[in-house]
Amino acid sequence: MVLRRHTPGDGPALVAAINESLEHLAAWMAWAQAPATEASIGEFLAGATRDWDEGRDFAFAVCERPARPGGPVIGGCGLHRRGGPDVIEIGYWVHARYTLRGIARALAVALRDLAFAMGIPRVEIRCDERNVASASVARSAGFTLVGTLLGEPDAAGLPGRTAMIFSAERPPG
Numbered sequence: 707m708v709l710r711r712h713t714p715g716d717g718p719a720l721v722a723a724i725n726e727s728l729e730h731l732a733a734w735m736a737w738a739q740a741p742a743t744e745a746s747i748g749e750f751l752a753g754a755t756r757d758w759d760e761g762r763d764f765a766f767a768v769c770e771r772p773a774r775p776g777g778p779v780i781g782g783c784g785l786h787r788r789g790g791p792d793v794i795e796i797g798y799w800v801h802a803r804y805t806l807r808g809i810a811r812a813l814a815v816a817l818r819d820l821a822f823a824m825g826i827p828r829v830e831i832r833c834d835e836r837n838v839a840s841a842s843v844a845r846s847a848g849f850t851l852v853g854t855l856l857g858e859p860d861a862a863g864l865p866g867r868t869a870m871i872f873s874a875e876r877p878p879g
């Protein structure tokens with residue numbers, strides 16, 4: 707597989723990949739609660755381009771080799787700055803037809819090493835405590851569970867979802 711920066715021509719391939727995987731994504735991804743459209747993905751791609759250019763957030767298309775602009779997309783992932791300068795978070799999703807082939811594990815390892823090469827000392831993966839698949843990816847990629855984050859109670863006073871925080875530290879030297 708290849709991880710590459712999104713191009714504006716990725717719209718149709720992303721819409722197709724997300725909508726073919728919608729049921730599988732909707733359980734865990736806030737942005738997958740409704741089918742993707744050219745408009746919603748166009749907005750995502752514009753934001754992703756801006757964030758990358760400003761060095762804030764780095765979203766990648768996951769493609770089969772050989773990757774070509776506008777070609778099929780089999781997943782998405784990214785490095786997201788949600789904490790201070792010393793930590794970055796990895797996010798990922800894989801097309802429903804391509805799961806259980808080691809793709810998420812491989813991309814988590816690649817993005818972790820990229821973050822370390824960028825000089826960021828700590829990389830996190832956060833996932834809902836019920837997301838067994840994502841927690842398995844984090845463990846399989848060598849991340850360690852370092853804590854849990856209790857969700858805010860909802861409007862009815864019921865406890866929110868608990869997130870597991872997995873971490874990897876850049877080795878010394």
Ligand SMILES: CC(C)(COP(=O)(O)OP(=O)(O)OC[C@H]1O[C@@H](n2cnc3c(N)ncnc32)[C@H](O)[C@@H]1OP(=O)(O)O)[C@@H](O)C(=O)NCCC(=O)NCCS
Binds near residue numbers: 799809810832834837
């Ligand atoms: C989570 C997700 C990315 C996993 O992708 P994947 O490419 O199938 O994962 P991999 O094949 O790399 O599997 C890595 C490890 O996780 C395990 N795993 C993957 N899916 C699993 C599942 N549903 N149940 C149990 N274990 C699972 C694999 O067996 C493997 O373990 P191993 O290395 O010990 O053999 C994919 O299921 C997905 O896109 N889910 C919806 C979106 C999502 O939840 N994203 C993460 C949000 S935090």
